[in-house]
Amino acid sequence: MLAAGHAAVDFYQGAVPALVPFLVMERGYGYVAVSGVVLAATLLSSIVQPLFGVLTDRRRMPWLIPVSMIxxxxxxxxxxxxxxxxxTLLAVALSGLGVAAYHPESARLARLASEGSHVRMSWFSLGGTLGFASAPVLVTPLLAVWGLGASPWLALPAVLGALATLPAVRALSGGGAVARAAAAPVSGRDDWPSFARLTLVIVFRSVVYVGLSTFVALHLGGGAAGAVALFTLFAGGAVGTVLGGRLAARWGRVRTMRLAYALAVPAVAGVVFVPGPAAYVFVAASSIALYAPFSLHVTLGQDFLPARVGTASGVTLGLAVSVGGLVSPLVGAVAEAASLRTALACLVAFPVLAWLLARTLREPS
Known part of the structure; x- marks a missing residue:
């Protein structure tokens, strides 16, 4: 149920990039303008999400989950x-606020429900990834036929997700044994230096992924070709999320994370420089490599800050899908000043930086 709710709320993270081609076609927005839309959806989320994490560390707010979805x-x-x-900027900023409010509390409940299992936590993360992947599949046909005027129908997944999540929220926040376990104090030493380095890894990952999700559709031609590119990018993330949890159970989280970012470097380069249909293979490979450590970021952050699980969740799970939007207008500016290929080529540096920094991390004791 929590994974279904995660899918519903992260659908709106994927819906914003899916809106970009229609904003260009129907309203004539340029690269910088549509980058600003992505920025509006992510800036408020990036800033506010850790604050919601601090709040959920001090006070349980399970009601926030369905409200934030709506x-x-x-x-x-x-x-x-x-x-x-x-x-338009204000509206998508409101959506980003809802996403910010959702993730810290839901990640806390998911950690409880998963009982510390990396594989189970990857299934919770998979829900969000599937929400991303479904966005272009639903948004593109709807708006291609009826235009941006059909956008109010996009509120339906939020309503369905809130209804699906309510039973799980009640079970995990009621008066039973599971809920009492959630309220029990957690002891442990917070490792802030390691958490800070992990946060930078997430920032580097986020820049390249949000850059790809914003511009890969236009890079590969827009229209149906662009929708296929977005679906490939988001669906590849589903494979990577599950794969990352299973590899972490066998090899460890940090080792899996290092391998993923090392493989992301040639994959992202292939998206930019390989022409024709083969580019879609590299889009999928990039997505798998960038999403393999996705759920591992969350559990590593929670283990680095065992006394502040909400704060850790707000930073890791929030930054993983939002802070890259802060750099997106710069990518758009480079695209307008030079070319879109040049702008996307700049993204190759970020998985390199993530890999180098991940080499400094160690598994929490």
């Missing part, structure tokens, strides 16, 4: 029909 859906639905660029 807010996320309402923001994207309104963004497609907003009458001006400013209102």
């Amino acid at each position: 807010v996320s859906g309402a923001g994207v639905a309104a963004g497609g029909v907003a009458g001006s660029y400013a209102l």
